[in-house]
Amino acid sequence: MTTIRDVAKHANVSAATVSRVLNKKGYVSKEAEEAVLTAIKELNFRPNAVARTLYNKSSRMIGLIVPDITNPFFPELARAVEDVALTYGYTVVLCNADGNVEKEHNYIEALKQKYVDGIILTTNQLSFSDEEEVGVPMVALDRIIGSKIPTVVSSNEEGGAAAARHLIENGCRFLAHLRGPKGLATAEDRLSGFRKVVEQSGVANVIVEADFHFEKSEQVTAKLLEHHPTIDGIFASSDVSAAGAIKAATAMGKKVPDDLQVIGFDGIPFGEMLVPSLTTIAQPIYKMGAMAARLLIKLIENKPLERFYYELPTELIKRQTTRRKEENNE
Template sequence: MATIKDVAERVGVSVTTVSRVLNNRGYLSEDLKRRVYQAMEELNYQPNELARSLFRKKSNIIGLIIPDISHPFFSEIAIHIETFAYKSGYKILLCNSQLDKKKEKDYLNMLKASQVDGIIMGSHTLDTEEYKSINMPLVTLDRQLSESIPYVSSDHYKGGQLATKLLIRKGCKKIAHISGNLKLHLLAKARYDGFIDTVKKHSINHVVVQTDLNGFKYDEYKKIVTELFLKHPDLDGVFASSDLIAAQVLKECKRLGKRVPEDVKVVGFDGIRVGEFMMPGLSTIQQPIKDIAKTAVKLLIDWINGTEVPRENILPVKLIEKETT
């Protein structure tokens, strides 16, 4: 098996120079890099990344903690995070917390011990303190943890306003908002604030029910939506806090013989691709999922590289008006 010394000899440079090329450290001419990589190829030299990591104190791995990769919003975020990370030479360690405190803590400890270079966090069931003590670059999605931790989020308040104004403009007199969990300190709660401020401003009758957006809780959605229409048969507008919940509302309307949009108008949230594909007529608030991913990866890598990064990163949403309103 070829060693780094063999590569150095083949190129006619020192081992330190080869090591500098492998770690991309200091000034390196393109010609030198080309020759080193060519020699590596010819000798079939496999640098041991673990050993290199120890030496450099860098693993080039980012830990991604999300609630559930099978939720379409998170799988869509994940493909973009992975794509941007890959382009920057980073790999992704996938951690699904499944909103389980023990699992999330296990992963957090594991990520600390594995010396990943940083963490992108889109889930938190643990106390903010646990995250503050992490002591490595950390960027959150939709979570505002402390004064020092940067976060990326959509403009949820604006999204809540846009959805509600659309329903009011279309003539709705009694509107329900099916929100996410309002007790978690998620920035997505601002969708609720945008809703409440708008219905109050226009003195519109309204109802709010809570669910948990982060998991893939189909049965919970069904129960909540069924009860909502049972209690409020006169609803004529629903602002659902995710496209998945909007799907449940559409199903329930069909079951009850209510026509959409004639009897009930429905707006979702997220603008996930799979929703666009399977429910092509759904009006929704589109989050800039690709930009969120790109921004999170950029902030994290900048931080890893010692660049100061802005704390607040709020990205614009877009109203997509289709057949359900």
């Protein structure tokens, strides 16, 4: 393998000069720089990434900590982070922390030990108050961690309001909301948007916990429809939760959307594959991941950020699980 010493010999300069050229640090004469670059090319020299890491305390890696990559919201997010990272020459270390504080801390320690340049964290925990405490640049994705940590979320509250409005405009008179986990900001915000609209319009409503979970949503919907057979609209806090609701309703002989209209939240590809296809409040998942990666790389490169809080708009996607008042309504 070619070393810095081989390059120095070939270029007729010192190893320290080669190092200065490689790391773009310190003074090097124009001629020496050219000689080094020519030698690098002729010898097909690739500076050892690990040695550079030790020297620069930068590994050109970023850590991505998600609760669970098998939750269908996260693959697209991870893909976006990796795509942007790749463009800037970074690789991505994937960590599944299951929303477990101890696991998150262990991952952060392990990642710092490997000199990752930064971390993107999707967490429900409020264990980090600012960047200083973490000791490495960090961006929060889909969750708010602290005011000094740049955050990318979607407009969950407005999305929850839009879901309720859509059901009411479509004629629903008794709404159920399958809410996400208690204490989770995204779930609370969706609920809050929903609640404001139903209270304003005065339609009957009932709220139950379903944890974004398919089986749980199926179970709570079955009970709900048994107790309240006149429920005619369900807003589920995730697309997977909506699928559970539809499954339960269909099993009880209810027709979607004729007897019961259902709207989800997320906009994952799977919603389109359902029959009938799922009306949903779509988050710009790929954009959120890409923006988090870009913000993190700015932080790493000590570039100024315009803001620390980015809320991207959600969008109502009308498909087949809600009615259309007029065919040319869309």
